[in-house]
Amino acid sequence: MLNRDWLTRLRLRWGVHPLGRKEQGNREGILTLPLPSRLHVPMLQHTGQPAKPRVTVGQRVRKGEMIAARQGNISAPVHAPTSGTVIAIGDYPAPHPSGLPVLTVSIDCDGLEEWVDLDPPSDPFALAPEALAAKVAEAGIVGLGGATFPSAVKMALGLRTQVRTLLVNGSECEPYLSCDDRLMRERAAAIVDGMNLIRHAVGAETILCGIEDNKPEALAAMREAAAPFPHIALRRLPTRYPMGSDRQLIQVLTGREVPSDGRSADVGVLVHNVATCYAVHEALRYGRPLISRIVTVAGGAVRAPRNVEALIGTPARYLVEQCGGLSGESARLVMGGPMMGLELASLDVPVIKGSSGILALDASELPSATPSPCIRCGQCVTACPMNLMPFEMSARIRTGALDEAVGMGLKDCLTCGACSYVCPAHIPLSHYFNYARGELTRRERNTLRQESIRKLVAERSERLERDAREKAEAAARRKAERERAKAEADAARAAKAAAKAAEESSA
Amino acid sequence: MKYAAHAPHAHARASIGRLMLWVMIALTPATLYAFWLYGWPAIFLWAVTVLSAAGAEFFVLRLMQRDAARGLADGTAVLTGWLLALTLPPWAPWWVGVIGSVFAIVVVKQVFGGTGQNLFNPAMAARVMLLISFPVELTTWVGPSPLFGAGALSFVEGARVTFLGQMPLGFDALTSATTLGHVKTELTRGIDVPAALASHGQGLGASLIGLHAGSLGETAAVLLLAGGVLLIALRVIRWHIPVAMLAGVLLPAMLMHAHDPARYLDAGTHLLAGGLILGAFFIASDPATSPGTARGQLLFGFGCGLLVWVIRTWGGYPEAVAFAVLLMNAFTPVIDRYLRPRIYGHPARFARRTRP
Numbered sequence: 001m002l003n004r005d006w007l008t009r010l011r012l013r014w015g016v017h018p019l020g021r022k023e024q025g026n027r028e029g030i031l032t033l034p035l036p037s038r039l040h041v042p043m044l045q046h047t048g049q050p051a052k053p054r055v056t057v058g059q060r061v062r063k064g065e066m067i068a069a070r071q072g073n074i075s076a077p078v079h080a081p082t083s084g085t086v087i088a089i090g091d092y093p094a095p096h097p098s099g100l101p102v103l104t105v106s107i108d109c110d111g112l113e114e115w116v117d118l119d120p121p122s123d124p125f126a127l128a129p130e131a132l133a134a135k136v137a138e139a140g141i142v143g144l145g146g147a148t149f150p151s152a153v154k155m156a157l158g159l160r161t162q163v164r165t166l167l168v169n170g171s172e173c174e175p176y177l178s179c180d181d182r183l184m185r186e187r188a189a190a191i192v193d194g195m196n197l198i199r200h201a202v203g204a205e206t207i208l209c210g211i212e213d214n215k216p217e218a219l220a221a222m223r224e225a226a227a228p229f230p231h232i233a234l235r236r237l238p239t240r241y242p243m244g245s246d247r248q249l250i251q252v253l254t255g256r257e258v259p260s261d262g263r264s265a266d267v268g269v270l271v272h273n274v275a276t277c278y279a280v281h282e283a284l285r286y287g288r289p290l291i292s293r294i295v296t297v298a299g300g301a302v303r304a305p306r307n308v309e310a311l312i313g314t315p316a317r318y319l320v321e322q323c324g325g326l327s328g329e330s331a332r333l334v335m336g337g338p339m340m341g342l343e344l345a346s347l348d349v350p351v352i353k354g355s356s357g358i359l360a361l362d363a364s365e366l367p368s369a370t371p372s373p374c375i376r377c378g379q380c381v382t383a384c385p386m387n388l389m390p391f392e393m394s395a396r397i398r399t400g401a402l403d404e405a406v407g408m409g410l411k412d413c414l415t416c417g418a419c420s421y422v423c424p425a426h427i428p429l430s431h432y433f434n435y436a437r438g439e440l441t442r443r444e445r446n447t448l449r450q451e452s453i454r455k456l457v458a459e460r461s462e463r464l465e466r467d468a469r470e471k472a473e474a475a476a477r478r479k480a481e482r483e484r485a486k487a488e489a490d491a492a493r494a495a496k497a498a499a500k501a502a503e504e505s506s507a
Numbered sequence: 508m509k510y511a512a513h514a515p516h517a518h519a520r521a522s523i524g525r526l527m528l529w530v531m532i533a534l535t536p537a538t539l540y541a542f543w544l545y546g547w548p549a550i551f552l553w554a555v556t557v558l559s560a561a562g563a564e565f566f567v568l569r570l571m572q573r574d575a576a577r578g579l580a581d582g583t584a585v586l587t588g589w590l591l592a593l594t595l596p597p598w599a600p601w602w603v604g605v606i607g608s609v610f611a612i613v614v615v616k617q618v619f620g621g622t623g624q625n626l627f628n629p630a631m632a633a634r635v636m637l638l639i640s641f642p643v644e645l646t647t648w649v650g651p652s653p654l655f656g657a658g659a660l661s662f663v664e665g666a667r668v669t670f671l672g673q674m675p676l677g678f679d680a681l682t683s684a685t686t687l688g689h690v691k692t693e694l695t696r697g698i699d700v701p702a703a704l705a706s707h708g709q710g711l712g713a714s715l716i717g718l719h720a721g722s723l724g725e726t727a728a729v730l731l732l733a734g735g736v737l738l739i740a741l742r743v744i745r746w747h748i749p750v751a752m753l754a755g756v757l758l759p760a761m762l763m764h765a766h767d768p769a770r771y772l773d774a775g776t777h778l779l780a781g782g783l784i785l786g787a788f789f790i791a792s793d794p795a796t797s798p799g800t801a802r803g804q805l806l807f808g809f810g811c812g813l814l815v816w817v818i819r820t821w822g823g824y825p826e827a828v829a830f831a832v833l834l835m836n837a838f839t840p841v842i843d844r845y846l847r848p849r850i851y852g853h854p855a856r857f858a859r860r861t862r863p
Binding site: 013016018019099175247251257258259260262332334338339340341342343345359361365366367368369372373374375376377378379381382385386387388389391392408409412415417420421422423424425426428430431434 | 526
């Protein structure tokens with residue numbers, strides 16, 4: 001039989017092979033950081049509505065206590081990562097694409113690590129799937145792969161659409177990052193338990209877990225942990241970026257494609273990250289909410305790169321200091337991986353639920369050249385995991401023909417950056433696509449606003465017309481009345497005069 | 508002010524300059540070998556053509572007030588001059604190279620918008636312009652006379668050939684037709700292909716190592732092939748265009764040769780006697796003027812090949828790579844418009860339309 005890996009490689013032509021640099025941080029085990037003196041916990045760490053604070057300044061909170069409740073359907077609560085005193089509730093710098101500060105609860109740690117009373121279910125498998133999802137929602141768990149979509153919402157969706165297979169994403173395709181790698185190596189049994197719990201919560205039959213072949217130790221550990229469960233299958237994936245994107249993982253593991261306007265549940269699967277599975281295990285077995293995560297601290301400017309387990313709200317600076325500090329001038333600070341990560345303005349920002357990495361890159365690791373003209377080499381076309389033609393789209397966007405770019409599939413773009421990564425002309429292709437999508441949203445909003453204005457104007461002129469008409473009618477009515485009254489008066493006068501005349505004549 | 512940097516914060520370290528450099532490296536062995544075969548005139552002509560291409564690029568960029576040094580550094584202009592030089596008769600006069608290069612850079616490339624914007628391959632368009640404008644100079648071929656060999660020209664004699672047009676004594680004896688040209692002439696005189704090949708006296712073995720009359724780029728088939736394979740291995744070019752173009756020539760050649768060997772040349776001669784290998788690996792594969800998708804490249808390459816075979820067989824010119832490539836260049840926008848890959852998660856392009 002032909003080698004399966006070989007076939008997969010041949011079938012999938014998309015993707016790029018960025019320099020992994022994972023060995024920077026994956027050699028040593030996860031370091032649990034000592035408690036920092038102060039934590040800054042943002043209220044918006046997830047996709048959707050920000051959480052609403054339920055504490056007041058000066059209030060003492062215990063570790064794991066809910067300090068902010070979710071607002072709306074797509075949202076997640078936030079918990080105190082340690083015990084201490086709330087010293088401020090206000091705007092604080094946060095890792096958010098807007099670069100704007102976010103409402104943040106700042107906590108002075110008292111060092112006691114005093115837990116709130118935990119109430120784990122005695123047997124989570126005995127609970128109904130809906131009850132499990134509710135507990136996951138209470139624990140504030142969001143997708144830890146980077147998308148930070150509230151996990152409970154996804155699980156409820158899976159239950160509704162009768163998902164057959166749970167896909168577990170252990171690909172970790174971003175360069176530098178090895179937080180999932182270390183987690184799988186060290187806590188495989190807990191991850192597998194979390195997988196089983198999610199399977200129960202979404203009513204799936206089988207579990208398929210994919211791990212890239214640059215993580216053989218993680219794969220071995222997971223194989224061992226999953227051995228007792230016949231419904232779990234582990235797959236070795238070819239190392240390729242962006243293997244960890246939902247749509248690509250589904251394509252590789254199941255051979256099916258998610259329809260352009262659909263969700264993964266439409267093809268009978270649901271994708272969760274390994275770190276999310278671990279968080280679900282912690283929540284359902286021990287009742288612990290999501291208050292910490294594994295973060296890869298790496299990059300050429302970090303002295304001793306490694307993976308650390310950090311409390312949510314820990315300043316990025318503290319993580320870097322605990323990893324030996326910066327060895328020199330860092331040319332760029334990034335939260336997340338280098339392919340899709342967010343540039344940080346400073347190390348003051350806190351670690352949030354979605355922070356898979358804190359990178360301090362030196363100048364040699366960064367793209368340096370200024371863009372030159374496109375030579376239509378087509379490397380972006382080969383790299384695109386969605387089969388788009390990035391160079392054609394960016395040419396349209398440059399000239400402002402956004403609708404044409406949409407016709408070429410702009411809305412299908414994942415902004416994974418594979419095209420920008422390979423472009424020999426150093427054109428910031430994915431930047432163009434992000435810009436164009438923002439611009440389209442703005443235009444759509446504009447159109448809606450203009451329509452509502454037009455409607456208002458039309459209503460107003462109609463109202464004015466009506467008013468004028470009514471006024472005119474009223475005036476006409478009054479005039480008619482006046483005339484009638486006048487005519488009557490005239491008639492009466494005439495009658496009187498006639499009577500008088502008759503009287504006179506008779507006299 | 509400082510702008511936020513956008514992801515990705517990493518790059519493959521590829522650049523246009525590096526791609527062009529690899530193409531030049533791949534061309535170097537074949538070029539050096541051809542220098543040795545044709546001597547000083549070939550070296551002078553090559554140098555003049557490359558320098559005038561670079562000069563034209565520099566001048567035009569300065570005129571447009573762009574960064575001329577940076578424009579030159581990407582290597583595209585030098586490569587255009589280099590490729591043009593490889594398609595000229597080695598003993599052609601210097602002004603042929605200058606006119607060709609200036610035309611290629613100014614008219615074919617920069618007027619259309621510069622690097623990456625040109626519709627036609629500059630070197631090939633220049634060669635066709637020269638062939639039409641100066642048919643005598645462009646069809647005067649000489650047989651090889653290796654450097655430092657018995658019949659070789661000295662440095663000064665070589666300079667006289669290129670720059671003064673002074674042919675050395677006994678030059679007429681050196682002129683010689685290319686294999687393809689000879690066969691074409693003989694066919695018009697009613698002599699069939701095997702007899703024509705026999706009277707030309709140059710076997711396939713000689714062609715394989717370039718011991719026949721022709722341009723610099725028609726000599727060392729083996730070295731050019733090695734360079735082309737290197738480019739594919741380094742992913743500077745993709746295999747689709749070269750393979751499809753070779754198939755486009757060789758498939759009809761084999762079929763028709765089997766059908767009537769007296770009228771149709773065999774595939775081996777088609778492959779080795781002309782500029783097919785140079786054209787397939789180095790010219791048709793020019794990214795700016797070829798389609799951007801795999802399927803488009805296969806179609807484009809096959810079209811180039813088929814046209815080469817058709818023009819060589821029935822057309823008025825013995826060699827056809829330049830014409831074929833230019834004709835297919837014109838189709839590139841159309842191919843890119845219609846042969847797009849199916850986007851992930853979308854139904855096949857035509858499935859939607861055929862659905863009732």
